Amino acid sequence: MPPFSAPAASSTAGDDASAPAVPGVEALCRRADELFSDRGAVTRWMMRTRPRICPFEWVLGAVPPGGRVLDIGCGRGLLAGLLSSFGRANSGVGVDVSEDVLTEARAATDKAGGGWRFVCAREVEAWPEEAFDVVTMLDVMHHLPKDMRPEAIRAAASRLNPGGRLVFKDMADSPWWAVMMARLHDLTLVREWAVEEPIENVERWADEAGLELVESKAGLRWWYAHELRVFVKPGGEA
Numbered sequence: 001m002p003p004f005s006a007p008a009a010s011s012t013a014g015d016d017a018s019a020p021a022v023p024g025v026e027a028l029c030r031r032a033d034e035l036f037s038d039r040g041a042v043t044r045w046m047m048r049t050r051p052r053i054c055p056f057e058w059v060l061g062a063v064p065p066g067g068r069v070l071d072i073g074c075g076r077g078l079l080a081g082l083l084s085s086f087g088r089a090n091s092g093v094g095v096d097v098s099e100d101v102l103t104e105a106r107a108a109t110d111k112a113g114g115g116w117r118f119v120c121a122r123e124v125e126a127w128p129e130e131a132f133d134v135v136t137m138l139d140v141m142h143h144l145p146k147d148m149r150p151e152a153i154r155a156a157a158s159r160l161n162p163g164g165r166l167v168f169k170d171m172a173d174s175p176w177w178a179v180m181m182a183r184l185h186d187l188t189l190v191r192e193w194a195v196e197e198p199i200e201n202v203e204r205w206a207d208e209a210g211l212e213l214v215e216s217k218a219g220l221r222w223w224y225a226h227e228l229r230v231f232v233k234p235g236g237e238a
Contacts, residue, residue: 020087022061025051028082035081035108043104047078053224055169056082058217059138062167062230063088067133070159071095072152073140074118077105083136084112091115093130097122124148124155131161141170141202142182142194149197150205157209163236166211171196172218172225181223199227206231 028051036047065087071080074094083089102118109116135156171182173196215230
């Protein structure tokens with residue numbers, strides 16, 4: 001397998017020595033396979049191979065243990081299931097536009113210990129009006145309509161407790177060949193020509209929403225380029 005490059009840039013707020021260990025790729029793949037063992041062959045293969053092309057370990061490492069999580073664009077519940085399986089979430093709410101995938105998400109998180117509920121919502125206004133310790137947005141932004149993207153960051157910020165974290169991971173808008181491969185990937189799987197958002201715009205929108213940037217990572221896995229940003233809402237412990 002081609003190596004996953006080291007982060008091009010990284011700054012962190014500090015590691016919690018008492019937090020559960022962040023699992024490696026193989027452990028994530030095994031757990032994904034277990035969570036979706038009763039799904040069809042294609043779905044099971046997609047879920048167990050996704051940690052090989054997407055840095056879930058970055059995302060889990062950015063989520064403090066034991067909190068309440070809002071997972072925007074939760075899909076089939078892979079991230080939610082992994083967060084619960086590895087001690088990063090006590091409970092949470094997943095939001096997606098498809099009721100069909102939410103049925104699978106409920107089954108996956110039940111295997112991970114439960115504590116999750118799921119909401120079908122196509123508009124930001126329909127997101128749960130509650131406060132969370134963490135909001136995650138994993139590979140969601142490039143699927144949103146352009147005019148909805150700043151609003152999504154503002155809405156995520158508004159649902160954080162003081163000291164809460166917005167954990168944002170999306171496809172990078174460079175290099176060009178990685179952009180094209182990511183777009184072809186989405187065109188093949190979801191019949192959508194997705195367009196990546198420059199990470200500088202996401203940082204600006206988060207700043208305008210009152211969030212502070214505390215962690216940045218960028219890297220390649222296979223031919224996919226990834227950007228991670230972690231933002232904190234002032235007023236409590238990060």
